[in-house]
Amino acid sequence: MTQRPLPHERQPANEGPRAGARNRAALVAAARVIYAEQGLNVPLSAIAKRAGVGQGVLYRHFPDRAAVVIAVLEENVCQIELASAADGADIARLLGVLTWHQTESAAFVSVLHADGAGRRSGVPDCAVPLSRRVERALRKHLPAGHPLAARPDDLMIAVAMVSGAVAGPTREHRERRALAAWRLLGVDVGPVRPFGR
Template structure:
């Protein structure tokens, strides 16, 4: 009977593995925060990334620094949409729905660490994204003149929370239903100026 050979151990590549490990930790944290929320154990992140706890804390000394790295990428995707001259509020909401699980963890982080400058910076970026879209939608008469950026930010927070807590097979229909309510609330109220929602 042949004795099975042990699995070869990964070679320790030292500092050269730093960027790769950091990337693996961000990818793993996105999944862990999506499944377990902002309070999910960081040991799960290290395990999923295939690195030790020491490596995790070398790259991200605390929970917030890891979360900021994850959410920075999410906001970057939303900024790319906002920066396009033809982008719409519907398109932004579609992206937020696609990010819904991690978006909910981000909202939890902002609530828990609102006074931290890193969180304030992320929140400012989100506000800038939404404000640019609101100004564009208002100019195109797709939303009412009274609709403010704060109104849309509140709607996004509510929508992300609802979608994240809905079973995966029902998220699409629930998101469309919720967004139809916001469309009705945000639509121009003046007679003859109402424009149907962008499909």
């Protein structure tokens, strides 16, 4: 015989779709932290555990590793695209937004090392379209005569070089290194901050 709850005992509410949205957000937040700490090749079970959900919940939202990577990195790329579309956008401001994301997200740095030929240094194939979107957003504001406009590949090679310099224990330290790398390349960078702040 099953025991029915007494009227004064509260049952947890079934939150339906709200729980799904909350679980997805928790998974993306957990993946962002874990990717920053351990890179893009961590086990998906570690992401589910950090988010406080079962692996089945993870797979309900993300059918494979690539889907998780894209969900996490999409925010970084969208910020750069939004900055590119904003009034008064110029290459220096865009490079400031890009540099902020480089200093905040080790996983995003991996995306910036993706090239059109596919995988490179452990970068998943799904990162290539994200890298191309970043390049399009930047190139749209790259004036003729700019140091990064001399040859077609210069822009993303410079971005990858700066990404390679972004290392250190704190965001401030990583920012100083990124700005020093831009300076060595002879490139002016606007304020290092996320778009909209």
